[in-house]
Amino acid sequence: MVSLSGVKYSYGESKITYSDWEVETGHHSLIIGNSGSGKTTLLHLIGGLMKVSEGKLEIDGHELKTMKGNELDRFRGKNIGIIFQRPHLVRSLTVKENLALARTLAGLRKDLKKVEEALDKLNISALSKRKVHQLSQGQAQRVSIARAVISDPKLLLADEPTASLDDENANRVIRLIQEQAENSNATLIVATHDRRVKEKFKNKLSL
């Protein structure tokens, strides 16, 4: 699903070189490293939010570097779901509308039934009509997980999902993300510095 060979990324003076890495379809993997080691950068490269400076990065057989702006946006919307460090939901909309928006932005049908199912799976059906500012942080994170999987992505990326959580909640969130990835048959890649998460993944890339 994901293949890195000779990938380098340079910004300004500094340059990060990544070792070659393969992620099989359906496998759950971990990118682990300390802050500043380039985890988020790599995740953004894989997610097509920016482009590699050198080397080859393929997602599901497509080389991202060759895609043009709009093409890349569309590819990302259809194939890649991203869970960011912080939820950043659209504040003027309700929970349900946020999920529906994610589907339309990905170029899919709104499909309210699908939205309800996703809310149901994450146990947040009761929140569906709430505005974003009425949610707790944990609830907002669940909504952001639901948003990332609502379009049935082939690849699910998560950036430091457990960073500010206690042990119990960190475990729960990781389990939740893994479950969601399995439910939608997505390949999962988590980037983290959190050692607690380490033993839950077999395939690892240490930076």
Place this chain on the structure above:
Amino acid sequence: MNLILLSIKNVLAKPLSALLSILLFGFGVSIIVLILLVSSFLKSEIAKNAQGIDLVVGAKGSPLQIILANIFHIDFPTGNIALRDADNLTKNRLIASAIPLSLGDSYKGYRIVGTTRKYPELYEAGLKEGEWFEEEMTAVIGAAIATELQLKIGDELESDHGLSANIGGHEEHPFTVAGILSPSGSMLDNLVLVSVESVWEVHSEHEEEHKEVETEEIIRLEQLGLEVTSGQLETQEITSLLIKYRSPMAAVQLPRIVNGTSNLQAASPPYETARLFNIIGVGVDVVNILGIVIVVLSAGSVFIALFNSLKERKYELAIMRAMGAGRSKVFRLIMIEGLVLTAIGSLFGFGLAHFGFFMLSSYVEHTQSYRVFFVMDEYYVMSGSLVVGLLASVIPALLAYRDNISETLSKA
């Protein structure tokens, strides 16, 4: 979730800042539109009231005053002219027709106009009920007066001397209402029409009593539509003549001939109203500039509102991009938000201006009937205000368009 709905929700999510932008924009637009409505209304009223009148001849004085007094019935007349002079003038071959007017009296603030049947014909006015005025102290009243003062056929009007009510005057010579005009939207709605002879009778009873016994030859003044005795022809006066030219040549020659006659003054309605508009024009320009300044300020407030909300929503927009929205979609979203604000503001402004105009016109005209008044230029104001809205939104939208989402998201 389509883009327009999302834009509207985004705008509504900040109700106070949206309200401020809308109010500012609305007030600016409403000032411009109101000025536009009032000035085009005035122009059309003037054109309507001056139709078919090429030249007004009155006593020596200000030509603008002659126009205002004799066409629009708002200023005082410059004085009277001798019937003899008027008759002599109308014999000129350059004149196609001439209507005599005799002003000076009023009834409860409404002007009494001594004239002939040709005057209402000029405005194509018809009778709603009753009959036309005759020589003997009968009157036809305008539609607005009839409703305002609750007058009906057969009522008696005691005229006041001068043009304002309660100065006291001619109680012993009341007019009888013979007819009521259909509403025409012209000055006629607010006038009391009587015959020239009736006006003379009101004013000259004492001096002329002795003459009634004499049998004098009746002279017919063909052009003026009056029949007078030779004594009357020498002594009586009228206020003005409304003249229609026979040929365009008259426009050059006739004013010169009139002004060369010692007591007469010619006034051309188009020329004098153009002069009047030049005088008012300065004030109109000042208020217009004020309106434009407010619109520009409010465009600034739309810009700031979008800019601030953009700063707050930076991550939100970056994530929308990450979820598959292209750059152009984000650009359009911000543009539509700006347009929604300015379109609502501009609609509010148009509503306010038309409401204000309705209030003004129902206050000024005594009639309650509001004619929907919409001028072509309003389309320019509307599209102009939308262009201003687009300009105010384009920079915030470009910033959203050019945002480096990876950088924004890694700072989160």
